[in-house]
Amino acid sequence: MTTTMNPPPTANTAPLIETHWLLEGCLPNQTGISRIAMHQFPFCIGRDAACDLQIASRSVSKRHAKILHNPAAVIVQDLSSTNGTFVNGGRISVPTPVGVNDLIQFADIEMRLAREVSQAAEFTCVAQQPEQSWLISRLNEVLNEGRMKVYFQPIVTGPDREIFGYEALVRTDVSGLESPLELFRAATRLGLSTRLSQNCRSEAVRAIEEAGVPGALFLNTEPNEVLGEELIRSMKDLRDLTNNRQLVLEIHEEAMQETKTLSKFAAALRDLGIQLAFDDFGAGQSRLLELAQILPDYLKFDRSLVKDLGTPGALHENLVRTLHETANSLGIKTLAEGLETAESIQACDTIGFDFHQGFAFGRPQPFRIS
Structure with a gap:
């Protein structure tokens, strides 16, 4: 960033403080973070060369948005763009005030509003936040720079412990996003959780096919993902990439929509x-009505229901048995998640679970190509 420097103050003048507003983010055809100082307002963003910030992306309109500044606030205004302007994941339709660290998206280009304060007497600029903490740049590393890894945890049959398939789980070593929970929380804040979920599934199919490992592949959705045509199309594309492998799509009960929509999705x-x-x-409100009407192929019992089975304090064992028997009577296979102890495994065998999953049968790990 270029900053205009003023001469040092005399003994009778106070140091001059200057504030500079910037946009930080990952621009097309550039590596790493770009930092664009906004020296004048209004500051126009778009594909046109006449804009103050020209973004070479077909998803960005010629005159996409502008940023205004007054003594009270910095304001983002969409200029009737085709693909929208978003602030902290929400599409805006009216001029919207923004502050330091707010996330602004111009179509699919994500940026962060930053501010630098310079004190002319010291000829220095102090950044509000260090580069390693930039949410946009870190998520960009995951989505666009190959920092996503897929691990696979085995799923075994209950009676004989044969490997039936694998669940694909996302991992990354990007600082601050190592936890899948934090990774998806960051993606949700940027409005990119669906894209991240799609990338995870695609990478999982690529990895297991490349490794040539047999078995069913269980793929996850995320709670905000719409169970509609876009997801169906992406699953069809993945199915076409497999060599007759059985794909299983997991739907968390938080993502379950009204029964008619869910039934249509299941049929597709x-x-x-x-x-x-x-x-x-069992982790939240058990959707028994949807269970009977939709008839999924598998019912995965949350670890909170099964981890203490076989111990003296497991007063809910009869409930778990009843739920398992109800599912089996509907033709639904049951799977116990999070199994780690011999006691819980024995209890699940006694109940009759069709499949087991947990550290006792294998930790998530990547496939190694021989």
């Missing part, structure tokens, strides 16, 4: 030969 999956699993059953 079955038309593609893709199976459906209800994930984390």
